Amino acid sequence: MKIMVDRTKCDGNGVCMGIAPEVFDVDDELYLHVADPIPDDPELRARVRQAVTSCPILALKPVEK
Amino acid sequence: MIDLHSSRIIVAGGSLSGQSAVTELIDRGFAGEIVWITGEAGGVYSKPALSKEFMQGRVSLESILLPAIDPCGANLKIIDGSRGLSLDAQARHLQLDDGRYFDFDGLLICTGASARMPDFALNIDNVLPLRTLEHALAIQQAVRTKPRVLILGGGLIGCEMAASLRGLDLDVTVVEMQSSLLERPFGGAFGDYFEQLQRRNGVTVLTGQSLARLQTANGKVTGAELADSRLLPADLVLVGAGSIPETAWLAGSGLALENGVVCDDTLCSSVPGIFAAGDVASWLNPLYGVRMRVEHWTNASAQGRAAATNLLAALCGDAPGIKSFGDIPYFWSDQFGLKIQMVGWHPGHDRVVVDQPEGAPGPVITYFRGDRLVAAAGVNASRAVMTFRRQIEAEARRTVLEPADA
Numbered sequence: 001m002k003i004m005v006d007r008t009k010c011d012g013n014g015v016c017m018g019i020a021p022e023v024f025d026v027d028d029e030l031y032l033h034v035a036d037p038i039p040d041d042p043e044l045r046a047r048v049r050q051a052v053t054s055c056p057i058l059a060l061k062p063v064e065k
Numbered sequence: 066m067i068d069l070h071s072s073r074i075i076v077a078g079g080s081l082s083g084q085s086a087v088t089e090l091i092d093r094g095f096a097g098e099i100v101w102i103t104g105e106a107g108g109v110y111s112k113p114a115l116s117k118e119f120m121q122g123r124v125s126l127e128s129i130l131l132p133a134i135d136p137c138g139a140n141l142k143i144i145d146g147s148r149g150l151s152l153d154a155q156a157r158h159l160q161l162d163d164g165r166y167f168d169f170d171g172l173l174i175c176t177g178a179s180a181r182m183p184d185f186a187l188n189i190d191n192v193l194p195l196r197t198l199e200h201a202l203a204i205q206q207a208v209r210t211k212p213r214v215l216i217l218g219g220g221l222i223g224c225e226m227a228a229s230l231r232g233l234d235l236d237v238t239v240v241e242m243q244s245s246l247l248e249r250p251f252g253g254a255f256g257d258y259f260e261q262l263q264r265r266n267g268v269t270v271l272t273g274q275s276l277a278r279l280q281t282a283n284g285k286v287t288g289a290e291l292a293d294s295r296l297l298p299a300d301l302v303l304v305g306a307g308s309i310p311e312t313a314w315l316a317g318s319g320l321a322l323e324n325g326v327v328c329d330d331t332l333c334s335s336v337p338g339i340f341a342a343g344d345v346a347s348w349l350n351p352l353y354g355v356r357m358r359v360e361h362w363t364n365a366s367a368q369g370r371a372a373a374t375n376l377l378a379a380l381c382g383d384a385p386g387i388k389s390f391g392d393i394p395y396f397w398s399d400q401f402g403l404k405i406q407m408v409g410w411h412p413g414h415d416r417v418v419v420d421q422p423e424g425a426p427g428p429v430i431t432y433f434r435g436d437r438l439v440a441a442a443g444v445n446a447s448r449a450v451m452t453f454r455r456q457i458e459a460e461a462r463r464t465v466l467e468p469a470d471a
């Protein structure tokens with residue numbers, strides 16, 4: 001699984017980071033860093049999916065491989 | 066235990082908690098029928114956007130819609146736009162407002178909340194609440210003529226509406242009964258910071274003031290009279306007076322209701338097989354040892370999933386699979402280009418520490434109860450706030466608090 005971020009939308013509110021801090025990290029400039037690749041762990045993947053639906057701006061898209 | 070293949074789960078509510086519950090049922094391969102009663106047609110949209118970028122007309126409707134659910138072969142029946150009218154919890158029978166009815170094995174109540182409207186604000190043209198897309202579209206329409214706007218309530222939605230409408234260069238006044246803005250969400254710890262922020266950006270702020278009545282001419286609002294008899298002219302009144310959990314349709318159902326659907330720590334209502342999630346659920350949060358009803362976006366998604374998982378475990382007779390749902394609440398607010406964030410639950414705190422990081426636009430505040438860090442908030446300080454979130458959660462898992470007096 002890979003996560004695409006729409007940079008024109010993401011405003012660094014950190015919702016995704018709150019749910020899966022292992023994968024999402026918002027820095028002090030409010031720029032979002034995403035782990036790539038995402039560790040292949042079922043529990044983590046479920047939280048990453050939850051982060052995707054929880055992004056209030058809908059800036060995240062999962063790309064399944 | 067029941068045969069899942071021939072069983073039916075109803076999900077009532079077509080916003081984030083409902084969508085999350087349906088997604089979880091599908092993800093977990095539930096083999097029975099899922100009936101999703103959405104209450105409003107047209108798909109799930111981002112409510113937070115309604116008072117922010119969407120209110121300013123900066124983004125399209127399509128861009129605030131959540132991706133539609135992929136049923137992945139599940140037996141999903143979507144009843145779009147109909148609402149639950151009444152429920153018999155013991156008989157497991159749900160009546161819809163379109164005349165149809167369903168029996169069910171499991172029910173997930175995700176009907177959220179609706180905007181509170183004071184009696185004096187009802188049935189007047191140009192007096193609008195903001196809770197749904199329909200409201201947001203009505204406000205977009207109403208601001209085209211550049212009205213003078215009066216906002217009733219200086220809570221999160223009131224302050225965000227003020228910020229968004231100042232961005233459109235409108236004349237905006239906020240009236241708030243409490244002595245400071247955003248008193249409830251931040252427990253007063255920011256003092257007059259938010260008031261200064263609004264003022265600096267050209268909003269007229271009247272705190273410690275309440276509205277006595279609205280003035281109208283030909284059914285349209287023309288202004289408002291304050292309790293001290295002062296008159297404020299206005300062409301548009303927006304109401305941000307809080308929300309009420311959407312439980313009217315559950316009256317007489319046999320479910321315990323009090324400030325929402327009363328749930329235990331697993332999100333189960335007072336009747337087995339019926340769970341609730343999101344703004345409508347009042348549940349016992351094991352991480353704080355108190356009952357709370359959290360009205361925030363990420364909570365709706367997390368609870369929707371947890372309630373669905375627990376319902377499935379209950380239907381399978383898998384008692385250990387029914388897990389306690391503990392959450393550190395989180396919300397954010399966008400105002401004048403600033404990102405304000407809060408994690409944790411501050412009611413009952415007895416001490417705050419205010420830190421003013423150099424060069425930052427606002428303070429970072431931590432809330433304590435005794436020695437325990439219970440909440441943290443900041444302005445444009447994502448990293449600090451999220452780091453505190455981890456610490457708050459770690460401390461919460463170590464010590465469960467006694468119920469707060471607050």
Ligand SMILES: Cc1cc2nc3c(=O)[nH]c(=O)nc-3n(C[C@H](O)[C@H](O)[C@H](O)COP(=O)(O)OP(=O)(O)OC[C@H]3O[C@@H](n4cnc5c(N)ncnc54)[C@H](O)[C@@H]3O)c2cc1C
Pocket residue numbers: 077078079080081082083102103104105112113114115116147148149150175176177178179195196197222311314342343344345359360361362363365395396397398399
């Ligand atoms: C303008 C606005 C801005 C917000 N901004 C933020 C923010 O910045 N950050 C944040 O964290 N939170 C924010 N929130 C709060 C957040 O949107 C809510 O917590 C979230 O929407 C709750 O989701 P929910 O699914 O529980 O309920 P709701 O979103 O209230 O949805 C309830 C659903 O149930 C349906 N329904 C109602 N009655 C029935 C019935 N009888 N039968 C069937 N269906 C029914 C409704 O049609 C609706 O689809 C904001 C809310 C609003 C209104």
Ligand code: SF4
Pocket residue numbers: 005009010011012013014015016017024026032054055056057058059060
């Ligand atoms: S939740 Fe969405 S907007 Fe917020 S930081 Fe993550 S991707 Fe960006």
